[in-house]
Amino acid sequence: TxxxxxxxxxxxxxxxxxxxxxxxxxxxxxxxxxxxxxxxxxxxxxxxxxxxxxxxxxxxxxQWRTNPGDGDATSFPLPINLAATFDVDTVHQVALATGLEMRAKWNRYKSEHSYEDGKGIHVYAPVANLMRHPLWGRNQETYGEDPYLAGQLTAAYVRGVGGWTKTSHQSEVRWLLISNEVDFSCYSQ
Structure with missing residues (x-):
């Protein structure tokens, strides 16, 4: 041994x-x-x-492949619905709750040496693309059509799911999850 x-x-x-x-x-x-x-x-x-x-x-x-919207954490409203609130703090809190829950599950998976698909701490979220056409089939995954609002909400999600508070700097971060903004360059219409 x-x-x-x-x-x-x-x-x-x-x-x-x-x-x-x-x-x-x-x-x-x-x-x-x-x-x-x-x-x-x-x-x-x-x-x-x-x-x-x-x-x-x-x-x-x-394991790189984990999607926080696939049942690994509490189900929250879709990003497009969260964007309709114009509330950056709410998006941050949703992401922080998701990060805490997924980190807790990952701690269990790691203790069991279970590294299959969907059991990582590198999450495919959020979708940073803009909603450019109302008929696009994945609009609900975006924060809408406004670049400023979508940018603010995307940043809030990344900070939240990663474990950052609104005021923390790098040395104070809990490092819950790693966020990978989904398909930013090639996912749009």
Missing amino acids: MVHIVSTEMPFRNPSHTIEHRLNDLLDRLTVEELIEQVSSGGAGPKHGPTPKIERLVIDPY
Whole structure:
């Protein structure tokens, strides 16, 4: 049996270092093959599974593909309905609640070594596209047609689901989930 001791001697594991320092240290430690595996796995659906673990760095598998609207958290009104409220704080609170619930579920999945599709902390949300045509079949996933409002609500969602309060800076963030604004460049009509 191999026992891993997580050491803060590896700077990427030491939370007292800056994020930039930690990321640079991690990238310097990964091989080209490991980097490729980390960015090409873990999100292509259940047939492809999570990214492989990296035992020498004590890095667990990782699942990219998770959608917060697919039953992983409390069901809230659709983004288009939230946009109709013009309430940035409400969107932030919805996202924060979603982030807390999904992080709690992920903690359980991780303890069970369950990394299948839909069990990650990297979420495909929000849809940052604008509603440009009333007949587009995915309008309900957007924050509407107004670029300013959609931008404000998208930012509020990203901060909320990530664990940011309205006033926190980087050192105070709880880091609940990682948000991936869905299909921003190629999803529109």
